[in-house]
Amino acid sequence: MLPQYDWLGGWYDALDYPWERQRAPLRRALVHGVRGTVMEWGVGTGRNLPYYHASVRVTGIDASAAMLRRAAARARNARCTVALRQGDITSLPLPEDDAFDWLVASFVCCVLPDAALVRALAQVPKVLKPEGTFRFLEMGYAHNARRRCRQARGAWWARALYGVRLERDTVAFLSRTRGLRIVAVRPLDADGIYRLIEGVRTA
């Protein structure tokens, strides 16, 4: 767990405001077509909750009580059914295995330290039903050299504040995880900063 999110919880939405204004289409793309039972990792302040289809049942997990307090307000206003739980996604005490049709997360794999990401991804086949689907919204360095330079100048700040590792290759981590198969990696912007990574449980 990243301790800074405990004090960030009260400030997260305000600090993220300049970026969040552009992120609605990304969040819509993340939950597009998602139905049934969903576990959302690192639900944070509940930014994705307004976009889920009304029929969806979301279990939102986050390690930070402060982030979850903000998420609770969004959960009350969401069309979908939401249950919020405080927990560590690297060692989930699951009430039942194979419970979820989908596992969804935004900007979570890119903030976890390497060893924590390996442990978290190993949970995915345990969380999903057979042939259940995972979909991650991630950010990283742009393909475009000028954008990349600009990002590199602010990377220390993003790392210190949010734990974001722009250099993180989540696809490579997923490829090494047993019981999962990546089916699509889709850039969501022209510079390739934001991407959706989708796959299925195979075992």
Ligand SMILES: C[S@@+](CC[C@H](N)C(=O)[O-])C[C@H]1O[C@@H](n2cnc3c(N)ncnc32)[C@H](O)[C@@H]1O
């Ligand atoms: C960058 S924020 C993203 C929040 C939200 N998904 C969004 O799109 O705005 C990362 C979130 O992951 C949570 N987190 C980090 N490590 C975690 C862990 N090991 N278990 C559960 N949540 C964790 C943090 O508390 C934080 O809310």
